[in-house]
Amino acid sequence: MIEKEIVKSIENAERIAILPHVFADGDALGSSIALALALRKIGKQVKVYIEEEIPHTFEFLPGREYVEVYRGQIEDYDLVLILDTGDLERLGKRVEIFNSIKHTVNIDHHTTNTEFASVNLVNTKAAAVGELIYQLIKSMEISLDQDISTCLYVAVATDTGGFRYSNTTALTHQITADLINNGVDVSKISQIVFETVPYKKVKLMGLAIDTIEISENGKLAFISVTEEMMKKTDASEEDCDGLVNIARNIEGVEVAVLVRQRSKDEFKINFRSQNYVDVSAIARKYSGGGHMKAAGCTLKGNMEEIKQMLKKDIKEVL
Amino acid sequence: MIEKEIVKSIENAERIAILPHVFADGDALGSSIALALALRKIGKQVKVYIEEEIPHTFEFLPGREYVEVYRGQIEDYDLVLILDTGDLERLGKRVEIFNSIKHTVNIDHHTTNTEFASVNLVNTKAAAVGELIYQLIKSMEISLDQDISTCLYVAVATDTGGFRYSNTTALTHQITADLINNGVDVSKISQIVFETVPYKKVKLMGLAIDTIEISENGKLAFISVTEEMMKKTDASEEDCDGLVNIARNIEGVEVAVLVRQRSKDEFKINFRSQNYVDVSAIARKYSGGGHMKAAGCTLKGNMEEIKQMLKKDIKEVL
Numbered sequence: 001m002i003e004k005e006i007v008k009s010i011e012n013a014e015r016i017a018i019l020p021h022v023f024a025d026g027d028a029l030g031s032s033i034a035l036a037l038a039l040r041k042i043g044k045q046v047k048v049y050i051e052e053e054i055p056h057t058f059e060f061l062p063g064r065e066y067v068e069v070y071r072g073q074i075e076d077y078d079l080v081l082i083l084d085t086g087d088l089e090r091l092g093k094r095v096e097i098f099n100s101i102k103h104t105v106n107i108d109h110h111t112t113n114t115e116f117a118s119v120n121l122v123n124t125k126a127a128a129v130g131e132l133i134y135q136l137i138k139s140m141e142i143s144l145d146q147d148i149s150t151c152l153y154v155a156v157a158t159d160t161g162g163f164r165y166s167n168t169t170a171l172t173h174q175i176t177a178d179l180i181n182n183g184v185d186v187s188k189i190s191q192i193v194f195e196t197v198p199y200k201k202v203k204l205m206g207l208a209i210d211t212i213e214i215s216e217n218g219k220l221a222f223i224s225v226t227e228e229m230m231k232k233t234d235a236s237e238e239d240c241d242g243l244v245n246i247a248r249n250i251e252g253v254e255v256a257v258l259v260r261q262r263s264k265d266e267f268k269i270n271f272r273s274q275n276y277v278d279v280s281a282i283a284r285k286y287s288g289g290g291h292m293k294a295a296g297c298t299l300k301g302n303m304e305e306i307k308q309m310l311k312k313d314i315k316e317v318l
Numbered sequence: 319m320i321e322k323e324i325v326k327s328i329e330n331a332e333r334i335a336i337l338p339h340v341f342a343d344g345d346a347l348g349s350s351i352a353l354a355l356a357l358r359k360i361g362k363q364v365k366v367y368i369e370e371e372i373p374h375t376f377e378f379l380p381g382r383e384y385v386e387v388y389r390g391q392i393e394d395y396d397l398v399l400i401l402d403t404g405d406l407e408r409l410g411k412r413v414e415i416f417n418s419i420k421h422t423v424n425i426d427h428h429t430t431n432t433e434f435a436s437v438n439l440v441n442t443k444a445a446a447v448g449e450l451i452y453q454l455i456k457s458m459e460i461s462l463d464q465d466i467s468t469c470l471y472v473a474v475a476t477d478t479g480g481f482r483y484s485n486t487t488a489l490t491h492q493i494t495a496d497l498i499n500n501g502v503d504v505s506k507i508s509q510i511v512f513e514t515v516p517y518k519k520v521k522l523m524g525l526a527i528d529t530i531e532i533s534e535n536g537k538l539a540f541i542s543v544t545e546e547m548m549k550k551t552d553a554s555e556e557d558c559d560g561l562v563n564i565a566r567n568i569e570g571v572e573v574a575v576l577v578r579q580r581s582k583d584e585f586k587i588n589f590r591s592q593n594y595v596d597v598s599a600i601a602r603k604y605s606g607g608g609h610m611k612a613a614g615c616t617l618k619g620n621m622e623e624i625k626q627m628l629k630k631d632i633k634e635v636l
Contacts, residue, residue, distance in 0.1 A: 161508075162480055162481065162482065163480065163481050163494075163504070163508075164480065164504065164505065164508035164509075164512065164513075165504075165505055165508075166504060166505035168498070168504045168505075169498060170495040170496070170498040170499045171495070172495075173491040173492070173494045173495035173498060174491070174492065174495045176481075176491045177488040177489070177490075177491035177492045177495065178488070180486070180487060180488040180491060181488045186481070186482065186483075186484060186486045187482065187483055187484035187486075190479075190481075190482035190483075191482075191567075191592075194482065195482075195563070195567045196567055196568075196569050197567050197568060197569065198568070198569045199530075199532060199536075199568050199569065199570075202527055202530065202564060202568055203527065203530075205523075205524075205527060206523075206524050206525075206527030206528050206530075209520055209521065209523060209524030209527070210524050212517075212520065212521075212524075214517060218517075245513070246520060249509075249513045249514055249515050250514075250515060250516070250517045250520055251514050251515065251516045251517065252517075274509075
């Protein structure tokens, strides 16, 4: 069994590096830090290397003293564990660390994983890598304390959208029950991770809501962001995350489109569908891509003309 | 044990009425319908009587054919089960049904429950009455099918704010794991219950965001709704639900205040705090009330003067 092989690799190693993917999210960071904390409990020397600074939202995570931003430093490690990373490109510059270590282990849940390491544990049924790390820590009989449980809770809760996405399983909730038993402060963490929004993002939301156009008997919703709105609210790219969902979540809407101006005549388009429309087909028509219910592309031209063109495409499939 | 007494009452009854509280929410409705479905499985004649029509959000619930709006009809029942209801006032007109039946059972989790029935099962540690009904159905050895599980999932998920409030326990997640094993469609239900918003509410949100005023180094946020905004968006009272949270969730905000105009010179005030401010003390000063982190009152006067007055009060405790 691969799990046993991984446990053996860990037992045989003294110095261990853990690498989550670039732009580490709650699952990548939470899983990596949880594993680092657990391995330190059995006397290993562990460091988590990340590509960018820890996002503000996850600064509260316990154990972040074992996390370092990679700036070219290569130490002599016996083993590297790569978490939540579908392929080597997603390691960014830290592929240098990967290349410098003989024993490599890849633990992931992405269907697109390329099995790039010497040992690969890829379980696409896991809602989060946090679930796999939970099981790994359990199988090594390391006790889950409050800090480890908090990191794993963040991993599982974020990758399931707060237990709302279709990847959420009975096992997700069973694991979470155990984590809460170990002292996770559910309301505090939920508030930090899911509720807190920067003021500039709220202001951008307000302006974007004002642009919503509903048509096709309420089934199609456009929402727009211009360069001017970004400037006025001092918002940045990440503040646009989730804006398309405001339109998609309107009662009766089947397709929502965010048209976001990136320069004078370039627009980033995000499509979302609710039930039956395959928006990836529309995105592909314009050299974009994605999934059935979430896709995107980039278009050049004039905002009004782009909207009219997309409206025509969407009308056909509504 | 009270649970055993309740099971015995149910076994001895043939015709059973179930009453959730007025303005039935996800827990009240989900628990009531789940119990009705379960009791029908063991051959009981069961009807759920509600005070108002089922809210649009919960129309998808299976088993709503056993739900009836009370319009004075009194049938001859052997037993009435009152769910999620702290006192008899919360039964509205349906107290007539309660008064017409000798055997009364009260199943609730509110700390304020007045134990008004002949048998009272009040467990204030339960996150939702759904948890208590889950355990009751289990103890009667009635198998949980997909429909019952869906109703109980809605009960538990809504009363914990989607597993985010501090009432969420390990048991909440253990129960949910079992419900998902019985076929609950997590993403579909989460979308309906937590994400879908009427367009008029989205528009009101946009206008309300535009009124946000931040002061006291980012710790105090006011958000306002005028009669004009309500008219412009065709919004109703329930569309104001949650608006105060937009202000409270802004990064750095400790106290948020929603000032909502109800008539020319009357304003409904909602207070929320994040960590340490007891807003109920401020509400009480103006004959209002509530909890430490959520309180409200009604004030007469001019909107600007009211804001200045409240700002002075809040400044003192920030």
